[in-house]
Amino acid sequence: MRDFQVLGARAPRLDAPAKSTGQAKYADDLTMSGMLHGALLQSPIAHGKILNIDTSKARKLKGVRAVVTAREAGLVKYGVSPARYDETLYCHEKVRYVGDEIAAVAAVDLETALEAVELIKVDYEELPAVFDMFEAMKEGAPQLHAEFPGNVTAEVHQEFGETGALMAQCDLVVDHTFLSKRQDAAFIEPHSCLAVFDLQGKLTLHTSTQVPHYVMRTVAMVLRIPVGDVRVIKPCVGGGFGPKSEATPLEMSACLLSKVTGRPVRMNYTREQVFLHSRARHQFYAEMSLGVKKDGTMLALRNKAVLDGGAYTSFGIATVYYSGSLLGGPYRLQAMKYDGWRAYTNKPACGAQRGHGGVAHRACFEQLLDKTADELGIDPVEMRLKNVMVAGQATINELNMSSLGMKECIEAVRDGSDWKNKKGKLPKGKGIGSACGFFVSGAGYPIYRSDTYHSTVVIKVAEDGGTVTVLTGSAEIGQGSDTMLAMIAAETLGIPLECVRVLSGDTEYSVDLGAYSSRQTLMTGHAAKEAAESVRRQIAEVLSVHMGCDAAHITFRNGNVLFRGGPGDFEKLRQGYIKEHRGWTDPPGGDYLTFREAARLAFLEKGTLVGTGKYKPPRLGGAYKGAAVGTSPAYGCSAQVVEVSVDLETGQVSVDNMTDAHDCGLAINLTSVEGQMQGSLSMGLGECLFEEVKFDSRGRIINASLGEYKIPTALDMPNVKSIVVESNEPNGPYGAKEVGEGAIMPTIPAILNAIYDATGVRINELPVTAERLYMAMKEKEKKP
Amino acid sequence: MKTLIQLTVNGEPVEAAVDANRTLLQFLREDLELTGAKHGCGLGDCGACTVILDGKPVNSCLVLAVQANGRSVLTIEGLAENGKLHPIQQAFVDKGAIQCGFCTPGMILSAKALLDTNTKPTEIEIRTAISGNLCRCTGYQKIVQAIQDAAEAMTGKEGS
Numbered sequence: 046m047r048d049f050q051v052l053g054a055r056a057p058r059l060d061a062p063a064k065s066t067g068q069a070k071y072a073d074d075l076t077m078s079g080m081l082h083g084a085l086l087q088s089p090i091a092h093g094k095i096l097n098i099d100t101s102k103a104r105k106l107k108g109v110r111a112v113v114t115a116r117e118a119g120l121v122k123y124g125v126s127p128a129r130y131d132e133t134l135y136c137h138e139k140v141r142y143v144g145d146e147i148a149a150v151a152a153v154d155l156e157t158a159l160e161a162v163e164l165i166k167v168d169y170e171e172l173p174a175v176f177d178m179f180e181a182m183k184e185g186a187p188q189l190h191a192e193f194p195g196n197v198t199a200e201v202h203q204e205f206g207e208t209g210a211l212m213a214q215c216d217l218v219v220d221h222t223f224l225s226k227r228q229d230a231a232f233i234e235p236h237s238c239l240a241v242f243d244l245q246g247k248l249t250l251h252t253s254t255q256v257p258h259y260v261m262r263t264v265a266m267v268l269r270i271p272v273g274d275v276r277v278i279k280p281c282v283g284g285g286f287g288p289k290s291e292a293t294p295l296e297m298s299a300c301l302l303s304k305v306t307g308r309p310v311r312m313n314y315t316r317e318q319v320f321l322h323s324r325a326r327h328q329f330y331a332e333m334s335l336g337v338k339k340d341g342t343m344l345a346l347r348n349k350a351v352l353d354g355g356a357y358t359s360f361g362i363a364t365v366y367y368s369g370s371l372l373g374g375p376y377r378l379q380a381m382k383y384d385g386w387r388a389y390t391n392k393p394a395c396g397a398q399r400g401h402g403g404v405a406h407r408a409c410f411e412q413l414l415d416k417t418a419d420e421l422g423i424d425p426v427e428m429r430l431k432n433v434m435v436a437g438q439a440t441i442n443e444l445n446m447s448s449l450g451m452k453e454c455i456e457a458v459r460d461g462s463d464w465k466n467k468k469g470k471l472p473k474g475k476g477i478g479s480a481c482g483f484f485v486s487g488a489g490y491p492i493y494r495s496d497t498y499h500s501t502v503v504i505k506v507a508e509d510g511g512t513v514t515v516l517t518g519s520a521e522i523g524q525g526s527d528t529m530l531a532m533i534a535a536e537t538l539g540i541p542l543e544c545v546r547v548l549s550g551d552t553e554y555s556v557d558l559g560a561y562s563s564r565q566t567l568m569t570g571h572a573a574k575e576a577a578e579s580v581r582r583q584i585a586e587v588l589s590v591h592m593g594c595d596a597a598h599i600t601f602r603n604g605n606v607l608f609r610g611g612p613g614d615f616e617k618l619r620q621g622y623i624k625e626h627r628g629w630t631d632p633p634g635g636d637y638l639t640f641r642e643a644a645r646l647a648f649l650e651k652g653t654l655v656g657t658g659k660y661k662p663p664r665l666g667g668a669y670k671g672a673a674v675g676t677s678p679a680y681g682c683s684a685q686v687v688e689v690s691v692d693l694e695t696g697q698v699s700v701d702n703m704t705d706a707h708d709c710g711l712a713i714n715l716t717s718v719e720g721q722m723q724g725s726l727s728m729g730l731g732e733c734l735f736e737e738v739k740f741d742s743r744g745r746i747i748n749a750s751l752g753e754y755k756i757p758t759a760l761d762m763p764n765v766k767s768i769v770v771e772s773n774e775p776n777g778p779y780g781a782k783e784v785g786e787g788a789i790m791p792t793i794p795a796i797l798n799a800i801y802d803a804t805g806v807r808i809n810e811l812p813v814t815a816e817r818l819y820m821a822m823k824e825k826e827k828k829p
Numbered sequence: 830m831k832t833l834i835q836l837t838v839n840g841e842p843v844e845a846a847v848d849a850n851r852t853l854l855q856f857l858r859e860d861l862e863l864t865g866a867k868h869g870c871g872l873g874d875c876g877a878c879t880v881i882l883d884g885k886p887v888n889s890c891l892v893l894a895v896q897a898n899g900r901s902v903l904t905i906e907g908l909a910e911n912g913k914l915h916p917i918q919q920a921f922v923d924k925g926a927i928q929c930g931f932c933t934p935g936m937i938l939s940a941k942a943l944l945d946t947n948t949k950p951t952e953i954e955i956r957t958a959i960s961g962n963l964c965r966c967t968g969y970q971k972i973v974q975a976i977q978d979a980a981e982a983m984t985g986k987e988g989s
Contacts, residue, residue, distance in 0.1 A: 057922050064930030065918040065937065067865020067905035074864035231965055233869045233877050233931040283867070283931025284965050316870040523929025523966050716925035716971075723968035724928065751874035751963060759956040759969040 047711075050603055051536040052779055055716040058528045059547060060281070060521065069281045072237035072253045073313060080239070081110055083302050083312035084158035085294065086148040086165050087321065088140035091391040091744030092174035092187060095136060095147070095167060103150060103164040108157035111305040112165070114148045118301055121267045125291050125396070127493050129198065129358035131190055134267055134297050140169070141189050141356035142391050143744050144321030149298035151310050174391035176744055178328065178353035181388040189356060189389040196389040198354050199362045201671055203369055205441040206380030211345040215336030219417040222333075223409035224810045226737035227353065228326035230398050231756045234283020235319045240299035241309035248303070249276045252296050255285040255520050256559030259492060261552045263292035264300050279550030282522040286728070287398035288324040289522070290561040291359060295322070320738065320749035324396030327364055327387075328353040329405035335413050341421055341428045343376050350385035350406060352395075359396035361387045363488075363674050367402025370675030372410055373440030375451040375483045375682055376432040381441050391744050397561060399728055400484060400789040408733075411480035411794030412807065424468065425798070426459050426479050429684075433481075436772065443667035444675055448772040448782070450708030451481060454684035457706035457768045462686035468802070474693050475701075476803025481684045482790020486710075486774075486783035487564025489665040489676030498659045499564065501555040502572035504534060504580050506654040509626070510644030513538060513580070515547045518557035519569040524785055525717035526565045530573045532713055533778055537577035539601025540640045563783035566713065567679060568660050570778035575658025583654060584640075587647040591618060605637035612637045618646060662776075678776040681787035683707040685726070687795040691803040696819030698800060700730055703765040703792075710774035710782035719767045721784040726765055729792025731757045735812050834898040838863070839907025847894040853887075854878045856894035857904060865905035865934045869963075876962035879935030880904050886935075886942040888961075905934035908941070917941055917979040926975035928966035936962045940976045948984050952977070 047053070063069040100112045115137035122130040136147050148165050152158035173187040180186055181196040189196055212218055238252035248270065254260050257277040265272040282289065299312040314322060332349040350368040354361045369383030400407075418425040434440070436449045458479065459465070467477045491497055503516040515534050521527040531545040548554060557569055585596040592599075592615065594608045601607070606615075615638035622642045623632050633639045647654050666676035688702040705722050712718045735755040739747050748754045773780040793811070801807050806821045831846035838861060847856055857863045857880065866889055869877035873888040880889045881903040908915040914922065917940050927933050936959055943950055943958035950958070955976045956969070964972065 055925070058925070058927065060930065061922040061927045062914065062918075064927050064933050065905075065914060065921050066909050067863070067934050069930055070864070071867070071931065073868060074858075231963075232929070233875055233963060233965055234867070234929070235869065281930060283869075284929040286965070313868075316872065316874075523931075525928070720925050720928055720967055720971060723970050724966045725968075727968035728965065750872055751870050752872060756963060756965060757968075758960045758963065759973065760960045762969050764970050764973075765968065 049536060051532050051542050052711065052713050054714065056528055056532060056542060056714050058525055059531055060527060071234055071281045071283055072239060072251055075239050075251055075280065077239065077241060077309040080309040080311055081151040081153060081302065081306060082155040082158050083149055083151045083299055083310050084155065084162045085146050085298060086162045088136065088143060088145040088147060090140060090169055090171055091143050092172040093140050093169035094172060095138060095140060096170055097168040098148065099166040100148065103161040106157065106161045106164060108153040109150060109161045110308065111151045111302050112148060112161065113301055113305060117305065119269065121269065123263050123267050124358050125360050125492055126358065126362045129362055132357050134294055142393050144393055145356065146294040149302060151302040151306050174744055176390050176392060176740060178351055178388040178390055181390050182386065189391065193389065198358050198387040198389055199365050201365055201369055201383060201385040203669065203671065204382045208345050208347060208380040208382040211380045212336045215344050216339040217417065217420060218334050218336045219413060219420060220334045221409055221413035221416055222809055223331040223405065223412065225329045225405040226811050227328045227395065228398060228732050228736050229320055229323065229738050229754055230286040230288045230325045231751060231754065232284030232286055235316055236289065236293055236295055236314045238296045238299050239309060239311045240303040242303050242307065247274045248300055249278060250296060250300055251278045251280055253282045253289060254279055255289040255522050255561055257518055257520060257550055257552050258556060258558055260292045260296060264297055267297055268300055268304065277552045279520050282520065285522040285560060287401065287561065288396055290397055290559065291324060293322060316751065317749040320746050321393050323355065323393035324359050326398040327395040329368065331406050331409035333409055333413050335417055337417055339421065341418065341423045341431050343378055343432045345380040346372060346378055348372055348381065348383045348406065352387040353390055354387045355390055355392045355394040357394035359394045361395065364397065364402040366671045366674035368406045370442055371403035372406055373442040373444050373675065374446060375434050375449065375481055377434055378441050392740060399725065400786045401562065403484065404789060404793065407482045407790045408793040408797065411791065412797055415798045415801065416807065426455060426464055429455050429481055442675065443672065444680065447679055447776050448710060448774040449680065449682060450770045450772040451682045453770045454682060454706035454708055455481060457770055458684045458686040458704045461766055461768055462702065462704035464686055474691050474803055476691065476799040476801065477686060477688045478795045478798025478802055479684065479686045480791035480794035480798060481682065482787060483680045483682035484783060484787035484790060485562055485675065485677030486567040486679040486681055486777065487677055488562040489662050490673045491558055498556055498661045500557045500569040500572040501657065501659045502569065502576040503555055504576040504656045506580060506644045506648065508648050510641040510648065511544065513540065513545050515545060515573060516554040517549045517569060518552050518555045519565050520550050520560040522560045524560065524721060525714060526560065526569065528717065529566055529713050530569060533570050533573045534577045537574050538581055538640065540604045544604065563785045566781050566783060567777050570781060571660035572658040574778045576656040579656030579658065580654060583651065583656065584643050584647045587650050588643055591646065601640055604640050605635065606640060606643045607637065618642055679710065679774045679782040681707065681709050681783040683788050683791055685791040685795040687799045689796060689799040689803055691800060691818065693822065696815040696822060698734060698813055698818060700763050700796060703763055705765050705788065706768040706770050707784055707788050708770040708772050709784040710772055710777045711780040712769045712771055713781050715769060718769055718784050722767045722788045723765050725788035726792050727757050727762050729789045730762065730796065733793040733796045733811060733813060737812050832895050834895055836897045836899060837901040839904055849895060851894045852890050853892040853894050853897050854889040857889060863904050863906050867931055867934065869931065876935045876939065877932055879938045879962060881938050881942055884942065884945065886939045905938060908937065916982040917944065917976065920975040920979035920982065924971050924975035924978060926967065926972040932962055932964040936964065936972060940979065944980055944983060948980060950980060
């Protein structure tokens with residue numbers, strides 16, 4: 046029975062008033078006296094040997110305080126996965142893409158720093174470059190990294206069950222291929238940071254990041270300073286979506302320049318540099334075959350992936366694993382074979398972005414499913430329902446669906462969109478399509494191999510007992526995690542939400558791996574709950590002595606304390622509190638002892654009241670190679686139905702209606718859950734219809750601006766019918782799990798399936814520009 | 830060579846000497862420490878730097894500070910009165926229209942410029958008015974709802 050006082054409501058976000066008035070501080074809003082401005086020198090060519098770097102003129106420019114290159118920075122290799130540390134802060138022998146970092150300058154103002162960058166003279170020997178992932182893996186292709194011959198960053202070969210044998214037993218095997226394009230996360234806030242070394246040699250870095258913890262570790266490793274001397278503080282962050290999940294050359298340069306100059310150093314990426322740094326969504330090629338029985342039962346899936354990784358690995362190893370592992374569900378399969386390759390090319394490195402590694406392959410698979418249903422003459426929604434997994438089942442690659450409202454989501458969008466009256470009944474040029482998907486609620490393992498807790502939380506009670514502060518290293522990046530944590534703390538302590546304050550995003554507060562893989566609600570949420578339980582227990586123990594009531598019979602509700610369900614005789618305690626706070630205007634009142642009085646009493650006996658909590662997942666997943674990627678304590682899932690209109694004369698697509706259902710376990714804050722759902726759909730719609738980072742023949746991005754690289758505007762997004770489907774996730778705090786990424790999974794294929802319904806044309810390459818669809822429709826007309 | 834400019838910012842007279850190439854955004858953020866207007870692109874693409882200049886929303890990254898001479902600028906800091914949120918701000922808070930918040934100041938000011946001239950906008954008029962303000966977080970739905978709510982709250986107030 047669910048009986049919550051705080052959870053499950055529509056709570057206004059804690060940070061919203063400050064953000065609505067301009068008071069909220071982002072990294073670029075911070076200044077310090079004596080602050081210098083930094084700028085980066087980046088490679089103008091896509092591939093070349095560095096013969097010489099001459100910084101003498103730059104150093105002599107008036108106002109320049111430091112110029113650093115690999116000579117000053119050293120050559121410590123870093124990256125995301127320790128198995129593939131393939132970057133150094135600055136290039137020393139080679140540059141590998143247009144934008145590769147070579148040097149950094151600190152000067153009294155930005156203009157001087159930029160002028161100094163221009164004065165650094167680099168002699169290159171240009172090398173042949175490769176920009177296409179298929180070309181890169183061919184023999185004789187230009188090689189990016191001597192350590193990784195063949196330009197293969199990572200390859201994966203997995204098989205679960207007897208794919209070949211099962212395919213032979215199938216009544217029908219259908220194939221499909223799909224090609225997506227490199228996407229940019231296009232968060233509105235470009236990366237920004239401010240680094241300062243104090244006189245004790247301790248570093249504080251203020252930076253727009255999703256992962257203060259990983260940034261702290263990488264900065265410490267690369268600059269060779271003790272982890273304990275590095276404090277990373279994340280102010281408000283203007284969106285992340287994945288690419289802010291790793292330490293950047295910008296951050297490390299600011300830290301190094303501050304170390305060299307002894308002054309605070311601010312650095313920002315321009316919008317163009319955001320595109321150059323990238324670490325956003327890869328380009329994916331997918332090739333699949335699905336084997337089914339005549340009745341639509343799925344038996345086996347063959348899946349092949351090629352990923353364009355760009356010049357460095359970043360998150361790429363995990364990405365290429367995810368493209369396989371995230372097809373294990375949400376449908377029952379008896380066999381699955383996966384072969385994936387990630388290629389190095391002379392372009393900015395790709396990394397993690399919303400729906401990490403899963404989005405393109407999900408798009409291919411859900412189209413393949415529709416194609417198969419079409420050939421079998423089965424309604425695609427019915428085919429999905431026929432094969433869908435339910436809670437308690439595990440995928441063939443051993444992902445455990447401890448809760449799964451997939452069936453409920455499909456039924457919700459079917460009914461919510463009036464599917465039955467629309468599918469096959471819409472006029473020409475109008476179409477309806479559906480798709481599903483699921484995603485992790487936090488990765489089962491940290492990025493570096495470790496037994497570390499994934500989250501710890503500290504909860505501290507003010508000495509008067511009236512305010513509770515949650516201290517956490519977790520990262521509020523706009524998704525609403527601070528409010529979520531306040532709600533969990535308030536619920537657990539039985540106090541109103543207004544009594545809770547959250548201090549977050551600071552590595553001094555606690556250990557938290559950060560905002561990626563949709564982990565904070567489940568993981569930081571667990572730690573916050575445990576910390577609050579500790580505080581509650583400590584207060585109850587003190588009260589039990591004073592009230593002669595067993596601690597087990599003391600409960601906290603709406604800011605009141607109940608003894609065996611009733612008020613108890615607490616008059617003496619109240620008198621004591623009031624006596625201590627003589628002259629104060631807000632004496633505790635009411636028929637019950639308040640949390641405030643109780644917490645004060647505990648303080649008087651025990652000193653400052655602090656509770657700590659921690660969380661790490663249990664050992665998850667199978668024993669096969671790569672089994673860690675895709676594991677999670679819980680999985681969120683979604684289904685969507687999309688309706689489109691296609692202008693048959695021009696190929697222009699407009700999305701008219703979207704119906705979306707998501708199972709997020711318990712919806713802690715309904716408004717925030719819907720916000721994540723709607724935002725996910727918007728990003729998926731953009732990737733499907735407009736977004737593509739384009740390069741010229743020499744590896745330069747030709748659309749590195751938000752004018753040329755189009756993301757959805759308010760005129761492109763329809764209103765979404767958002768249906769929150771709640772399950773009770775046994776591994777989540779109060780039954781909660783993810784919503785931030787699973788919700789993007791069905792969007793692209795649902796649109797593509799709707800376009801097929803409208804036109805009879807199956808588009809297997811993104812983005813679906815008017816031109817691409819028009820040409821495809823023309824092509825189809827030619828065929829008999 | 831600096832130029833002396835006089836203008837009104839959030840109702841207060843301001844006098845300053847500025848370089849000819851200084852943008853209004855730089856002037857507001859760096860000289861006046863009004864950091865509510867955000868720098869998202871510097872090219873007029875994203876709308877995060879939107880302020881209201883003589884009643885019209887403008888990308889302050891595309892306006893030179895000297896061009897604001899003799900004119901009146903409203904930034905997000907000038908909207909709340911005596912610590913009480915403006916109805917548009919309140920609606921953004923209540924409706925969940927704010928996620929990362931980086932587009933929010935510009936979005937709210939574009940909404941204000943609309944509602945100042947059109948008290949009962951249709952949904953498409955609202956969407957058109959904010960179509961120069963990019964948001965990557967929300968999908969715009971709750972923003973549109975917030976502006977609709979604010980329009981109702983503001984006309985209700987005038988009626989009473």
